[in-house]
Amino acid sequence: xxxxxxxxLKTYFFLDEGIVKAVDGVDLTVGDQETIGIIGESxxxxxxxSQSIMRLVxxxxxxxxxxxxxxxxxxxxxxxxxxxxxxxxxxSIRGNDIAMVFQEPMTAFSPVHTIGKQIGEMVAIHTGxxxxxxxxxxxxxxxxxxxxxxxxxxxxxxxxxxxxxxQRAMIAMALSCDPxxxxxxxxxxxxxxxxQAQILDLMIELxxxxxxxxxxxxxxxxxIAEMVDRVYVMYLGKVVESTTTKRLFAxxxxxxxxxxxxxxxxxxxxxxxxxxxxxxxPTPIDLPRQCGFSxxxxxxxxxxxxxxxxxxxxxxxxxxxxxxxYSKETEPEDEWTNI
Numbered sequence: 045x046x047x048x049x050x051x052x053l054k055t056y057f058f059l060d061e062g063i064v065k066a067v068d069g070v071d072l073t074v075g076d077q078e079t080i081g082i083i084g085e086s087x088x089x090x091x092x093x094s095q096s097i098m099r100l101v102x103x104x105x106x107x108x109x110x111x112x113x114x115x116x117x118x119x120x121x122x123x124x125x126x127x128x129x130x131x132x133x134x135x136s137i138r139g140n141d142i143a144m145v146f147q148e149p150m151t152a153f154s155p156v157h158t159i160g161k162q163i164g165e166m167v168a169i170h171t172g173x174x175x176x177x178x179x180x181x182x183x184x185x186x187x188x189x190x191x192x193x194x195x196x197x198x199x200x201x202x203x204x205x206x207x208x209x210x211q212r213a214m215i216a217m218a219l220s221c222d223p224x225x226x227x228x229x230x231x232x233x234x235x236x237x238x239x240q241a242q243i244l245d246l247m248i249e250l251x252x253x254x255x256x257x258x259x260x261x262x263x264x265x266x267x268i269a270e271m272v273d274r275v276y277v278m279y280l281g282k283v284v285e286s287t288t289t290k291r292l293f294a295x296x297x298x299x300x301x302x303x304x305x306x307x308x309x310x311x312x313x314x315x316x317x318x319x320x321x322x323x324x325x326p327t328p329i330d331l332p333r334q335c336g337f338s339x340x341x342x343x344x345x346x347x348x349x350x351x352x353x354x355x356x357x358x359x360x361x362x363x364x365x366x367x368x369x370y371s372k373e374t375e376p377e378d379e380w381t382n383i
Contacts, residue, residue, distance in 0.1 A: 045115065045227055047257050048097075048142070053110035053125075055089075062330035066092040066105070068281035071356075075227060079251070080259045081272035081289065083304075086291040087325060089281040091147070096228045098144050099129055102136045106326040110381045116141050117224060140170040143223040149214040153202040160198030161185075163217045170221040177375040185216040188248060217247065222254055227260045244271065265308050269293060274362075277301050280328060280336035283356060287363035297365040299341045335368070343369055 050072040067089045074080055077381065082090045095101050099185055112124040114137065127134040146152035154163060164178045179198065186194035186366040191211040204208055211231065218226055228247070232240040233361055251258055260272060268289060275292050277285040277300065285298040293380065296302045308321040323340035326373055335341070338349040348368055356366040 045117050046075050047078075048071045049113045050093075050097065051111045051113075052365065053093065053096060053112070055101055055104045056108050059329070064291070064328050065281050065331065068329070070110075070281075070283055072276060074257050074259060075256065077251070078257050079271055079273045080257070081268040081275040082259065082261045082278060083265070083268055083275060084278035085163075085263070085302070085325060086188060088173045088278040090278055091229050093278075094144065094259070094261050097126060097227065098138060099125065099127070099134060100144075106258065114141060115224075131296060136170070139166045139218075141223055142227065143218040143221070143230040144232045145218045145226060145252055147215050147233060149210040150207075152214060153210065154196050158199050158201055158287075159205065159263045160186065163213070163220055163349055166217060166288040167369075169221050182216075182220070185220055186213065189219075189250075190214070191216070192263060196238060207260070208235055208243070211239075211243055212246070215243070215250075215284070216349050219250060219256075220252060223256065225257045225259070227259045227261065229264075232264070232267070233262075236284075247271075249282055265305070267332045268328055274314060277304070279329070280325065282336065282366060283364075284337070284366045285364065286356075291363055297370060298367050299335075299343050299364070300337045301370075333364075345369075350371065 053067050053070045054065070055067040057066055070093055075079065082093065084090055092101065096107050099105060107125055110125055114122055114124055116137070118123060119141070122133065122137070124134070124137065137251070151315065160179065160182050163182045167173055167178050167181055183194045183198055186197055191197050191209055191212050192245055197205065197209070199238070205213060232243050235243065248257065248271065250256070258265060260269065272289045275287065275289050276283050277298065280301050285292070285296070285301045293305065296305055303319065303321045307321065309315050309318060317356065321340060326336060326339065333353050334351060335349045335354060338344045341349065344350065345368055353367050354362050354368045354371050358364050359370055
């Protein structure tokens with residue numbers, strides 16, 4: 045049973061310069077106690093997708109299409125996208141059924157309230173705890189995520205904590221009400237290597253203890269290889285490949301995924317120069333109907349890749365790819381059918 049099923053998610057930003065299709069028709073499933081990875085270059089739509097699931101996209105951004113069926117703790121199913129942004133049910137879902145660890149906790153936490161007050165507010169909203177019970181619960185959480193002197197840290201402000209401690213506090217907030225799904229957006233990106241390892245070990249331990257599902261939004265391929273069950277590769281707002289982690293590293297199909305993996309140094313190999321992906325990501329405003337990677341792809345088929353968008357097709361069990369190299373299509377779509 046899937047805890048979350050996102051279908052055909054489209055989140056667009058309507059700017060004066062044109063329409064930015066930040067997320068353009070993404071499907072995503074998160075199974076029971078499963079660990080999912082979302083990878084891709086900066087600007088590919090990873091973070092916007094997670095913000096869309098949490099209903100945190102602000103104007104000029106808008107979810108224009110899609111469904112997100114969430115299985116709540118009580119077993120009921122709800123389409124997150126069908127709820128009013130100010131609906132009480134949506135507020136009861138955030139933090140309680142599905143929570144988020146933000147990329148930069150310094151901007152996620154309010155600077156004018158203490159860490160304890162902010163975590164405690166979420167606990168009070170979603171549980172029956174009050175007063176001293178809330179404080180005791182939050183102090184226990186802070187201690188659980190490895191923050192020293194949790195009683196003292198409870199009364200401190202975000203700027204008084206180090207980067208590693210703020211990230212741990214953000215994890216404590218995300219886990220404060222035992223959500224079944226945690227969206228972790230670059231949870232270790234601003235931390236040094238030692239702290240990164242500690243945070244990731246903590247996430248593994250808490251996932252087993254709480255029976256959570258985790259979605260990692262990241263560009264850290266080492267994290268993907270070590271911690272993730274299945275991977276979605278995104279490029280220009282679309283999923284271009286999805287499969288198990290083991291299969292992705294052993295047999296990447298999409299030219300973008302292949303180049304992405306070749307750009308990573310391998311342990312034990314002496315490399316004088318890393319392979320790079322030539323060209324740049326196209327400006328994502330009013331994009332023409334074509335493969336977004338066609339201008340950078342060494343296998344680009346003129347008249348097809350630059351004239352039409354390939355579908356995401358299954359190549360083998362659980363391995364899907366969006367590329368004409370694996371498609372039966374040989375001619376571009378008739379432009380009149382896309383109006």
